Amino acid sequence: xxxxxxxxxxxxxxxxxxxxxxxxxxxxxxxxxxxxxxxxxxxxxxxxxxxxxxxxxxxxxxxxxxxxxxxxxxxxxxxxxxxxxxxxxxxxxxxxxxxxxxxxxxxxxxxxxxxxxxxxxxxxxxxxxxxxxxxxxxxxxxxxxxxxxxxxxxxxxxxxxx
Amino acid sequence: xxxxxxxxxxxxxxxxxxxxxxxxxxxxxxxxxxxxxxxxxxxxxxxxxxxxxxxxxxxxxxxxxxxxxxxxxxxxxxxxxxxxxxxxxxxxxxxxxxxxxxxxxxxxxxxxxxxxxxxxxxxxxxxxxxxxxxxxxxxxxxxxxxxxxxxxxxxxxxxxxxxxxxxxxxxxxxxxxxxxxxxxxxxxxxxxxxxxxxxxxxxxxxxxxxxxxxxxxxxxxxxxxxxxxxxxxxxxxxxxxxxxxxxxxxxxxxxxxxxxxxxxxxxxxxxxxxxxxxxxxxxx
Numbered sequence: 406x407x408x409x410x411x412x413x414x415x416x417x418x419x420x421x422x423x424x425x426x427x428x429x430x431x432x433x434x435x436x437x438x439x440x441x442x443x444x445x446x447x448x449x450x451x452x453x454x455x456x457x458x459x460x461x462x463x464x465x466x467x468x469x470x471x472x473x474x475x476x477x478x479x480x481x482x483x484x485x486x487x488x489x490x491x492x493x494x495x496x497x498x499x500x501x502x503x504x505x506x507x508x509x510x511x512x513x514x515x516x517x518x519x520x521x522x523x524x525x526x527x528x529x530x531x532x533x534x535x536x537x538x539x540x541x542x543x544x545x546x547x548x549x550x551x552x553x554x555x556x557x558x559x560x561x562x563x564x565x566x567x
Numbered sequence: 568x569x570x571x572x573x574x575x576x577x578x579x580x581x582x583x584x585x586x587x588x589x590x591x592x593x594x595x596x597x598x599x600x601x602x603x604x605x606x607x608x609x610x611x612x613x614x615x616x617x618x619x620x621x622x623x624x625x626x627x628x629x630x631x632x633x634x635x636x637x638x639x640x641x642x643x644x645x646x647x648x649x650x651x652x653x654x655x656x657x658x659x660x661x662x663x664x665x666x667x668x669x670x671x672x673x674x675x676x677x678x679x680x681x682x683x684x685x686x687x688x689x690x691x692x693x694x695x696x697x698x699x700x701x702x703x704x705x706x707x708x709x710x711x712x713x714x715x716x717x718x719x720x721x722x723x724x725x726x727x728x729x730x731x732x733x734x735x736x737x738x739x740x741x742x743x744x745x746x747x748x749x750x751x752x753x754x755x756x757x758x759x760x761x762x763x764x765x766x767x768x769x770x771x772x773x774x775x776x777x778x779x780x781x782x783x784x785x786x787x788x789x790x791x792x793x794x795x796x797x798x799x800x801x802x803x804x805x806x807x808x809x810x811x812x813x814x815x816x817x818x819x820x821x822x823x824x825x826x827x828x829x830x831x832x833x834x835x836x837x838x839x840x841x842x843x844x845x846x847x848x849x850x851x
Binding site for chain 2: 406455463471474
């Protein structure tokens with residue numbers, strides 16, 4: 406038996422029939438073609454699947470699509486506006502915050518949650534905010550710098566995170 | 568990993584959830600944040616016929632004071648508890664423990680009711696609620712009952728929760744003035760579950776420790792209160808020597824877990840170390 410869900414994803418309304426067991430990350434990737442959210446560990450440890458649900462970072466591999474019926478979901482695809490990278494994405498580019506790039510969408514969405522609540526985080530606060538996201542290439546230093554770069558850019562331009 | 572098929576119902580009220588839960592012939596599980604249940608569904612360790620989603624029942628999400636108790640609605644998230652000024656003021660180990668659960672994404676979604684209903688031996692809430700002397704309120708269509716945490720946690724992933732019952736509230740007594748509490752944890756670095764977690768509550772007055780309550784997570788196949796440590800410190804002065812002597816009694820007479828993270832003797836050692844750290848915070 407399927408359930409009908411209606412979800413705003415990156416500002417666009419999607420109405421879908423999903424199996425109750427369908428996980429949000431597979432719904433995004435396979436049904437809607439939004440492959441920016443990655444399936445890494447599939448056990449809610451690595452954070453590569455992180456998306457925002459009603460403004461809060463969640464692991465979409467541990468969320469049923471049915472649970473977000475009526476919610477507002479933002480994935481990494483929803484950040485760039487009018488062909489311009491979001492300041493967090495720009496920060497990852499400027500500070501070389503990625504090597505293979507697999508963890509990057511999740512890192513960026515976790516950073517978006519952090520910066521919404523704490524526009525001027527310390528290095529320690531950034532590192533704590535990334536506890537749910539694993540990177541196996543860069544050793545986190547450049548990721549932290551990327552988020553600091555984004556925080557500064559958002560401050561300078563007086564822009565909201567979302 | 569794909570869970571086995573199930574039906575999904577979202578309840579708008581506790582009454583609706585209880586009636587969905589009481590459907591005959593369908594093995595129905597309660598879904599709250601899902602951060603204990605969904606991993607179990609994905610591994611097919613749990614294969615219910617239906618889920619009742621209670622996460623959006625507004626009447627179950629609150630943290631408020633009622634006389635000498637702080638009441639926590641069962642769908643309060645770990646983040647709600649971590650950010651609660653009321654709890655921080657009266658019993659600091661609850662927000663402290665909440666902030667050590669998983670990671671920000673998990674704390675945004677995972678709930679205290681879901682965690683205790685699951686009763687993972689390495690979860691943080693069970694031992695914290697034992698040390699807090701908390702009570703758990705359960706509701707079914709037959710009515711409501713309140714159990715001491717000690718009577719709720721029965722063993723390995725095992726609680727007193729009956730079929731048709733939902734955890735609706737956690738009642739935390741406000742400790743007497745001068746009481747301090749803490750939760751100290753040695754965590755698995757990826758999952759951040761407790762390899763050893765020690766919750767401690769102590770009242771120090773006139774240079775003497777009283778009302779000592781110490782409980783562990785992760786050490787044995789279920790949370791437990793460590794009366795040997797408690798008795799060793801009760802009535803004594805809060806000196807480093809007395810704290811060390813009490814902590815040395817940790818995890819005696821219990822069957823200690825052993826796995827690839829920590830062998831039995833190492834876990835026992837960690838229990839002593841974390842008991843000492845916790846008691847030093849509250850009594851040192």
